[in-house]
Amino acid sequence: xxxxxxxxxxxxxxxxxxxxxxxxxxxxxxxxxxxxxxxxxxxxxxxxxxxxxxxxxxxxxxxxxxxxxxxxxxxxxxxxxxxxxxxxxxxxxxxxxxxxxxxxxxxxxxxxxxxxxxxxxxxxxxxxxxxxxxxxxxxxxxxxxxxxxxxxxxxxxxxxxxxxxxxxxxxxxxxxxxxxxxxxxxxxxxxxxxxxxxxxxxxxxxxxxxxxxxxxxxxxxxxxxxxxxxxxxxxxxxxxxxxxxxxxxxxxxxxxxxxxxxxxxxxxxxxxxxxxxxxxxxxxxxxxxxxxxxxxxxxxxxxxxxxxxxxxxxxxxxxxxxxxxxxxxxxxxxxxxxxxxxxxxxxxxxxxxxxxxxxxxxxxxxxxxxxxxxxxxxxxxxxxxxxxxxxxxxxxxxxxxxxxxxxxxxxxxxxxxxxxxxxxxxxxxxxxxxxxxxxxxxxxxxxxxxxxxxxxxxxxxxxxxxxxxxxxxxxxxxxxxxxxxxxxxxxxxxxxxxxxxxxxxxxxxxxxxxxxxxxxxxxxxxxxxxxxxxxxxxxxxxxxxxxxxxxxxxxxxxxxxxxxxxxxxxxxxxxxxxxxxxxxxx
Amino acid sequence: xxxxxxxxxxxxxxxxxxxxxxxxxxxxxxxxxxxxxxxxxxxxxxxxxxxxxxxxxxxxxxxxxxxxxxxxxxxxxxxxxxxx
Numbered sequence: 161x162x163x164x165x166x167x168x169x170x171x172x173x174x175x176x177x178x179x180x181x182x183x184x185x186x187x188x189x190x191x192x193x194x195x196x197x198x199x200x201x202x203x204x205x206x207x208x209x210x211x212x213x214x215x216x217x218x219x220x221x222x223x224x225x226x227x228x229x230x231x232x233x234x235x236x237x238x239x240x241x242x243x244x245x246x247x248x249x250x251x252x253x254x255x256x257x258x259x260x261x262x263x264x265x266x267x268x269x270x271x272x273x274x275x276x277x278x279x280x281x282x283x284x285x286x287x288x289x290x291x292x293x294x295x296x297x298x299x300x301x302x303x304x305x306x307x308x309x310x311x312x313x314x315x316x317x318x319x320x321x322x323x324x325x326x327x328x329x330x331x332x333x334x335x336x337x338x339x340x341x342x343x344x345x346x347x348x349x350x351x352x353x354x355x356x357x358x359x360x361x362x363x364x365x366x367x368x369x370x371x372x373x374x375x376x377x378x379x380x381x382x383x384x385x386x387x388x389x390x391x392x393x394x395x396x397x398x399x400x401x402x403x404x405x406x407x408x409x410x411x412x413x414x415x416x417x418x419x420x421x422x423x424x425x426x427x428x429x430x431x432x433x434x435x436x437x438x439x440x441x442x443x444x445x446x447x448x449x450x451x452x453x454x455x456x457x458x459x460x461x462x463x464x465x466x467x468x469x470x471x472x473x474x475x476x477x478x479x480x481x482x483x484x485x486x487x488x489x490x491x492x493x494x495x496x497x498x499x500x501x502x503x504x505x506x507x508x509x510x511x512x513x514x515x516x517x518x519x520x521x522x523x524x525x526x527x528x529x530x531x532x533x534x535x536x537x538x539x540x541x542x543x544x545x546x547x548x549x550x551x552x553x554x555x556x557x558x559x560x561x562x563x564x565x566x567x568x569x570x571x572x573x574x575x576x577x578x579x580x581x582x583x584x585x586x587x588x589x590x591x592x593x594x595x596x597x598x599x600x601x602x603x604x605x606x607x608x609x610x611x612x613x614x615x616x617x618x619x620x621x622x623x624x625x626x627x628x629x630x631x632x633x634x635x636x637x638x639x640x641x642x643x644x645x646x647x648x649x650x651x652x653x654x655x656x657x658x659x660x661x662x663x664x665x666x667x668x669x670x671x672x673x674x675x676x677x678x679x680x681x682x683x684x685x686x687x688x689x690x691x692x693x694x695x696x697x698x699x700x701x702x703x704x705x706x707x708x709x710x711x712x713x714x715x716x717x718x719x720x721x722x723x724x725x726x727x728x729x730x731x732x733x734x735x736x737x738x739x740x741x742x743x744x745x746x
Numbered sequence: 747x748x749x750x751x752x753x754x755x756x757x758x759x760x761x762x763x764x765x766x767x768x769x770x771x772x773x774x775x776x777x778x779x780x781x782x783x784x785x786x787x788x789x790x791x792x793x794x795x796x797x798x799x800x801x802x803x804x805x806x807x808x809x810x811x812x813x814x815x816x817x818x819x820x821x822x823x824x825x826x827x828x829x830x
Contacts, residue, residue: 419814420822495749533792540799541806548807615778616799622774623803631811640823650829 164209164222166270166743167197167236168280171263175256176732187247190255194240197266201232208272210743217332220272221742226601227455231269231391233599234459235262237585238383238466245470245578246376257290258380265384269391274322274332274349277392281318281356284385285311291377292369300372306646307369310355314362318352321345337396350397357389357440358433359406360413364646366432367417371425371482375473378425382432382469383462390439390458397443398451404444408538410437415545417644422637424472424482424554428465431550434542435461435508441539442523445530448602453522455600460515460589464507467582468550471501474575475558478568484554484637489563494570498559500579505555507586509547510617515589517617518596518608525606525613540616544624552628557637775800 174193181189206229210221239262249255260283267280285308292304324345326332337346355362366386370378397403414434421427435457442454474497475490476482491498507514510521520543527536570576589596597604628635756763779796792798 416810416814419810420818491753492750499749528790531790533790536792537802540802541810544803544806545810548810611781612783612793615774615781618774619778619797619799620803622771623800624807626771627804627807627811631808634811634815638823639826640818641826641828642818642822643824643828 164204164207164224165200166210166222166267167200167232168263168266168270169743170194170196170200171239171259171266172736172739175259175263178255179252190243190247191240193259194236194243194262197236197239201229201236204229204232211272212742214275217275217326218273219276219742220333221267221276222270223272224270226599227391227395228269230455230459230599230601231387232266234387234462235266235269235384238262238380238462241463241466241578241582242376242380242383244581245379245473245575247574248572249374249376251294253290254294254374254377257287257294258377260287261291261380261384265388268388272334274325274334277334278315278318278322281388282315284388285315288377288381288385291381292373294377295372295374297372303369303372306650307365310362310365310649314352314355316352317348317355321348321350321352324348334392334396336398339400342400346397350393350400353389353392353396354406354440355389357386357393357436358410359403359440360410360433361645363410363413363433364644367421367426367429367644368646370429370432371423375477378473379466379469382428382465386432386436387439387458387462390436390443390454393440393443394451394454399446400444402444403440404446404532404535407437407439407441407444408535410434410440411539411542412545413437415542415549417642418549419545419553419635420642421549422483422485422639424475424484424487424558425469427549427554428468428472431508431546432465434546435465437542438520438523438539441535442526445523445526445532445535447526447530449529449606450523450526452597452600452602452604452606453519453526456519456522456596459596459599460507460519460586463582463589464504464515464586467500467504467579467586468508470575470579470582471497471504472554474571474579475568477575478571479566480568481566483639484557485639487558487564487566488561489559490566490568491559493567494559496570496576497579498555500576500583501559502555503583503586505547505551507590509551509621510543511590511621512609512614512617513587513590515586515596517590518593519589521608521613521617522606540620543620547621547624548628552625553635553637556628556632557635 170193174189174196178186178189204224206224206226208220208223210219212219242258242262243255246255246258264280264283264287268277268284271277271280289304289308289311292300292307322332322345328343328345342350351362355365358366370381373381393403411434414430414432414437417430418427418434421430439454439457439461442450442457444450472482475487475494478494479487479490481487503514507516510516524536524539524543527533527539593608597606775797778800783794
């Protein structure tokens, strides 16, 4: 097939049709969009599509190769599972935001140049924030604004790097960068990418925003932003030692917070940092096995982390809270949800026969193979923390433990189906890893089911379980908030506001007063003189131009209705016009 | 649902369950000791120590809980409305 259809199109156009259909047709359309994109990715052939010149820059909208395809596969599968989970959501805007978010993530992974990547990168941030805001609570709205501001900052780092890169090389081709050639431009880009991957110390936005998102929105958010960032890191920055070190630090940092947190979804959010840490470390180690591992782990992780967020979301949806200090004994009331959550938990912990066992171990093995025993040990320590926090602590205090007063029912059928299907995928990948390994960018010679590896994982998991039950009282969840790096900007802005109130506004009003007394008098005098000059001399020379300007002005005035809907409509229209021009060239 | 009954059954027989689990833990350690260690996989000292990951997990898990909760109580944990 020589023609290529960008899978993002289905999400962009399909979601805009949603408000015009009702009832069953709407549900059908919500599921049809990801199904079409799955078919599209299935028949896609490797190659370069949608390439053209724009302002002397070579734009590539569709770079299809093994690396982008493995991410595309899991993105479209996740889009379907997430859509099924969110099928009961009434607000069209929620579906539209989710679709634009997924579409732009697909746009980012197929982008072959920095400009295209940047545009989709920004759409991702601006569409996903609505998944936080749709929770419609004060905390969520505030968290959403912080999320947006941090991502704008990250986008600016990326943009600055992109500009510097253009001045350095004269093009914007997005390809592998070697550590020896990297200068300030490349490091700016790396910083922008790292922020989205929640690399320390640019990670605090993630556990701040995700737990405040809607039940359904969090399932989407945990999948796309960080994994798109892992993709761009794997594409551009393999072999950067700093990523190996920071990634390994992330693995432990994430579980450390996951061990002490109270909110189920915040435990899971911190745990994303830990899991993405493995992938970032894999990219940093940079061997073929490590990069394969990073991709495999991203694939497996998207599925089981979404499954865990679905489970925690179901508890929040039915019980009204996800705080473990208020939960307990739910196995009696939500047994199916518990089974699915446990499947996610043992997948993420790397139990044999489940997906984490065949993906995470590739990265650990790549550290081992290169003799990086410190990295390997830290990663295994994080493995202990994973099972301890997500596997044992959350399962025990939510579904077992002391019975709480809340007695919720099982969630709606569509949620259960989504969880069931995702569980099945985690199991299939675990017992038949070839389906995943065949998608990876490099040929795989790795075998997860060897006796030493089995023994290593069984020891780690079993004895973590032992220590958990010995110290279970110590782990009792507490209704507390734990400080993190966001303290600097959440408290820092208050210092700034005080400074603004006490100092800057005082100076400003003094300056205003001075200006009013001295400046305005001078200005009026000056104006009187120039008005006379203008009327007599200028209008006399350029006769009639003033009248023309007034005429055009009245037309523009009619376009400027001042209604925000009209502006958004106009911008969307222009966006699709540009999109049409771009895609017509393919 | 039957599944809930099974769990309740296990919870009633905690003593037996504990014995089974302890037997399982011993089996895991024995498995690692008798495991054939070929030279191709065992490059480093870490691979040659018997039950290395058992000791590592016990110490690691213990430290994670102690240090995690310790630091949390020391200065990380604040009231839930700390930021207002």
